[in-house]
Amino acid sequence: MKNLLSIRDLSKDKAIELLSSSNEMSAVNRRAIKTLPTLRGKTVVNLFYENSTRTRISFEIAAKRLGADVINVSSEVSSASKGEGLKDTAQTLEALGADAIVLRHPMSGAAHAMATRGWISSSVINAGDGRHEHPTQALLDALTINRHFDAGCDFTGLKVLIVGDLLHSRVARSNFLLLNLLGATVIATGPKELMPTGFSEMGVTLYEGLDQALEQKPDAIMMLRVQKERMQADVAFSASNYQRSWSLTEERLGQLKPASVIMHPGPMNRGLEISNGAAEDSRSQVLEQVQNGLAVRMAVLHHLLGGQS
Amino acid sequence: MSVILKEVTLASGTRADIRIEGDSIVEIGTLREKGVDCSGLMALAGLVDPHTHLRQPGFEASETVLSGTRAAAKGGYVAVTAMANTDPVADTSKIVEDVFALGQASKYSFVQPIGAVTKGLAGKQLSDITAMANSRAKVQVFSDDGLCVFDENLMRQALQKVKEFGGAIAQHAQDPTLTDGSQMNDGALSIELGLKGWPVLAEEAIIQRDAELALETGSRLHVCHVTTAGGVEIIRWAKKQGARITAEVTPHHLLLDQELARSYDPVYKVNPPLRTSVDSIALLEGLVDGTIDMLGTDHAPHSSEKKDCEWENAAFGMIGLESAASALHQVLVASGAASWQLFEKVSSQNPAKMLGLAGYGSIQAGARANITLFDPAASLPGATPSASKSSNSPYANLTLQGRVQHTIRDGHFTMFDHVLKEFDD
Structure with missing residues (x-):
């Protein structure tokens, strides 16, 4: 290699x-x-x-x-x-x-x-x-999941949810591929205009809303960074709307399984895609990542x- | 000067000898004289390309009329076109006559200039179409190729204008508002590769609009390089409605598909983009059933600086003159999809007719001796050196089936046994 x-x-x-x-x-x-x-x-x-x-x-x-x-x-x-x-x-x-x-x-x-x-x-x-x-990001994410769940590099039965701006995310693409390779069930959600249906051909099941996706009880949830520099050019982007619909808020934390993990590739926009509470929750793996x-x-x-x- | 071709196989399957005197075929039959042994070779009407970029004037680092016509002869072509997107643009009788004169100076191939539809290809104002038609270059077909005549009213005016003398508008169907920054076919693969997609709609919407304009005006419309299954369907419909519409397909859209973009090698970056294998199949079906009338190479030379870089920075286009006959043979005849007669029709007869060129398209006594001798049993290795000044061929890693062995233009060999003839003057 x-x-x-x-x-x-x-x-x-x-x-x-x-x-x-x-x-x-x-x-x-x-x-x-x-x-x-x-x-x-x-x-x-x-x-x-x-x-x-x-x-x-x-x-x-x-x-x-x-x-x-x-x-x-x-x-x-x-x-x-x-x-x-x-x-x-x-x-x-x-x-x-x-x-x-x-x-x-x-x-x-x-x-x-x-x-x-x-x-x-x-x-x-x-x-x-x-x-x-961004292949090394996907590898480090997989390593994090592997270590936490002691999965022996076999992710069969593990469900991973990726949330946010999928369209512009190289982290999401590399993760889709690697998680599938290791046998995980990969699901994703994000704003409709940032979630092209073509991703389903990469082995991802797409959900329309975050709450709906959380009902699938993922073992790991990855919050993608909102790429503000990209979003600022987009007049339709509203931080408060995004936060309401797509943020891992403290209220949504309750929907996560106790044994699940919270991940973020960093740097985090606290209060936007991820709340302070989620970033610092005992399930957060951000620093392990x-x-x-x-x-x-x-x-x-x-x-x-x-x-x- | 007299040339005897022994034991050729004609497109009809008939074996015969051919006697050429001067620039004409004078006899086809069994001849007593010795001549060039052509056993095993198909004698096909010399190839005519409705869509060639010769790059002169302005981009001589990529191609010149001479180098482009040498590549043409090497590929079995006896007549090519010269697209208008040069610098200066071929939008006046002066420029088309200059290009025509350069063509006349080359013995390798006839060169028919194509005039720009709009001044400077800017899509704002019609160029002087009538003057170009009346010029020594006798331009019959006009195109802003590389760019689309997007303004509907202007397209309509252009169609009405060429109707006055029986000319045609050759449209590069691409809605620019849907393709700003587009890099490859739009779909799951463009999403995965993170390259901006080029929706099929951008092509099909323009074909549909133009087909309706052709019906309304009764003018001749030629659709350049159709690439989508939907586009084929629209043309099929338009022909049924009685539109005077012709269409071309490129060898690369028949043979290659978007999966090649995975390499991010810009040799596969082309406008319109490589589509899916489903589209390629529909294009072949369209060619076989007559919906698509002809093969056009869209030979688009680019110097290596414009290709040896990141995908997004690279120029669009591939060279194709030297590989087209082999590619068409592979996909059309060797595959069993159609006969040699159809090969001859789509590679020679129909393009000559569309361009308004006489002296091409058939092998018979009395006809001009424009003949491509093709060996279906040979093969064309991808690494074959090119006569073009550019090397952006998408087949570098492929071996194509069949190979042009000799090319005869107006009674003279321009290529013999794969080697170009060198002319003194």
Whole structure:
């Protein structure tokens, strides 16, 4: 395995292997000396064309714990700008010795372009491409569910509900694919205009309202972040309406099973898609997700660069 | 100069020898003389392309009239068109005559310029259609291809205008209000890939509207590159109503579908987009039952800078002249869907008729010697080098069935045994 571009590229066995190795990395992270220098001498470049604090820092710490050198490159790019940039940037970074490029880019398919067109031979990790995918987020979400339910990477019988702006969410797409791969029942809901029916072909059952979806008694509920920057352009968007219909409010907490988990990819808009009460509920796994993200990224880097097939 | 072709197979299935004198076929039968051994080869009416982008003037880095006609000869074409979306746009008699002259200077293929319907392809004001029709380029067909003539009143005026001299409007059916920023076919796959969808409605609504305008005006309408099952259905209906409507389909919409977009490789990015396999089947059915009249390559060369980038930044279009005959053979004849006679009709006869070109479309004594010799038993590997200046072929990883072996234009070989003839002047 050279690149991680899409969950579609993973077989079930490969996904399970990555989750198992993430578990081992979690153990490393609990040690007093949290390093496992298998990538000493390797260079990992975080190339981020969109703002992101947590994903970038997570990759940075992950690479450092494995002993790699890390370089962060941020660049502003508008989707209208001409495309020569990405190829030249990739080749420049490789010429400077990058063994892996962690790419976040506003265009769907940017990581595929970088990895599959013969531009470079470095590994490419998709850290979010447009509205397409964010595979390490799905892996960390799966790891969180797996650990909480001690599921042994078999999610049969587990029902996961994803709520919010599905249309623009790469987190949702990667989760749809990975959760299905692991055998979960995947359901989703969100505002009608942000929930295209095409998602049903990705193995998702769509519900019209949050309350209706909650009646399905999910074992895990993932609240997607409202992408305010996108919503502000949309005159029809009303925060109070959204909050009323789609927020995990304290009232709605009561509809959740006691043994369920509450998840959010972060950063949270408290009071919008998730209430303070839900974020801090004993069932909330938000901080575990962050910790698991670190483990997952260590495992992915280790797999791609550590000489393991 | 005299050429004898020995033991060709005609589209009818008849085996015969062909004698060519000068630019004409003078005899078909059993000849005593020796000649070019054509046993195993189909002798088909030389291919005519109703939809070619030659890119000159303005985009010579992608293609020129010369390189495009060389690609044409390599693909078995003897006549191609030159779409109007050049820089400057072919919207005056001066530009169409310039392009026509460039075509006349190439021995590889006849070049029929297509005039722009509106000035600068801007969709605001009709270009000087009559002047282009009366020019040396004798333009009969007008198109804003690449863009749609969206203004209904303007489209109606254009149809009325070409009726005066029996011309046609070739419409690129794409409602721009439904396709702003669209990247690929609209549906579950575009949702998964996070690329903006291009609804079939954007194409079908315009075909429907134009069909009604064609009925109302009694003018000739040509529908460029139909891609949807619904579009085929509308054209079928319009023909039943008596509309003077012709339609074309591209090889890539017959052969390829949207699943290729999963690679995010812009070589598969094309306008109109690759649709579903259900659409491809409907297109083939339409071609077989005569709803769709012809094959059009929509040969759209782009220099590698415009393709070797992210999908959303890449240009739309694929080259197709050199692969079209093999692609059509594979999907139409080798599959058993139709006969060689239909192949000849949709690749030569019907496009020549639509374009108003004489001297193409049949192999018979007395006809101009425009002949494509095709080997159905050979194959066309995807990696075959191209005569085009561009390399954006979607078949790079495919081997197509059958291959053009020789091309004869007006009595002269432009390609012999897959090798282009080099002309001194």
